[in-house]
Amino acid sequence: MTLAAATDLAAATNENLAEISNVLIYSAMAVYTLAFFAYIAEWIFGSRSKVARTAAALTPKAETRKAPAVTVKQAGGTAVLERPKVVVRAATGSRDVPDGPGAHGGDEKGDLYGRIAISLTVLAFCLSFGGVLTRALSVERAPWGNMYEFNITFSTTAVGVYLLLLALKKNVRWLGLFLTTSVLLDLGLAVTVLYTESDQLVPALHSYWLYIHVSTAILCGAVFYVGAVGVILYLFKDAYENKLAGGGKPGGFATSVLERLPAAASLDKFAYRVNAAVFPLWTFTIIAGAIWAGDAWGRYWGWDPKEVWSFITWVAYASYLHARATAGWKGRKAAYLALLAFGCWLFNYYGVNIFVSGKHSYADVGLGALRSVGF
DSSP, X not given: OOHHHHHHHHHHHHHHHHHHHHHHHHHHHHHHHHHHXXXXXXXXXXXXXXOOHHHHHXXXXXXXXXXXXXXXXXXXXXXXXXOOOXXXXXXXXXXOOOXXXXXXXXXXXXXXXXXXHXXXXXXXXXXXXXXXXXXXXXXXXXXXXXXXXXHHHHHHHHHHHHHHHHHTTOSOGGGXXXXXXXXXXXXXXXXXXSOOOOOOOOGGXXXXXXXIIIHHHHHHHHHHHHHHHHHHHHHHHHHHHHHHHTTOOOOSHHHHHHHHSOOHHHHHHHHHHHHHHHHHHHHHHHHHHHHHHXXXXXXSOOOOHHHHHHHHHHHHHXXXXXXXXXXXXXXXXXXXXXXXXXXXXXXXXIIHHHHOOSTTBOSOOBTXXXXXXXX
């Protein structure tokens, strides 16, 4: 076999692997869609008869109690004095409210649908992981050299974080529906707007730092996303608990969903712990990027838009963690700050890559051919 023929065969093999990657990603989307409907079935068919814990704990009757009567002995009789009613209202996010029973509502039928949904999620994760791996093999490099590759790797990592938490026996099954919804949107965006043909990297990206810097950025983004979902659900659950504590009587399917979620205090704690756990890794990501910039461009920091927004994201999350650890900023104010921080992360990826030019952009940005590196 001649050298030219061997080269052509290698190129064809690479194209075949790239096509297999595309097929696996589309297959993963199909299975994620089935998992999405299974998660919906879990919420719908899960029992609603066991989801009144929050209401029972926060109805005015439970919140307003009458203190024991005080008896005062007097000559010729006993005088009974009644104290005024005492309203017990805990600080936001710290009420003594039990967690909900989960999406399945403690029901055997709902639990069955939930287990099916998780099984489908595992299968979809394996397919998407295969798609990322074959994409990498098709060009023999890290599979995150452009926004399309970053997106498919990011969504795979986010699902991997979710499955890992489940494997560690953490109570996060309620994340399933929200996760599959956003993963489907992310993959849909990737295969339509962001799709880029499998190709080699520009010279500036040929570095071992591509494996270190971008992989940590992807992992941080996936964990930040999980934390953001916890924050959003916390805000809904806290508003629901506030309404109950104020004497309101919300109803409907939304109430059934909120009843099954963990208590607002649990969601708040979950989001804080997740963000706090990954924040040091985000710090390392920025430092690794600076070292790579020194190797590639001869300076560690040049106020490139990507560098600036990475630092803004770091400041936003640092502010949230500091605020959340301070008693005066627990609850909704800290939650809004956490969402602002995640918004900075999203803009750092999508907004800066699409709308801002800088050293992290390596070609024109257009529909179907975005060539910006992830981080």
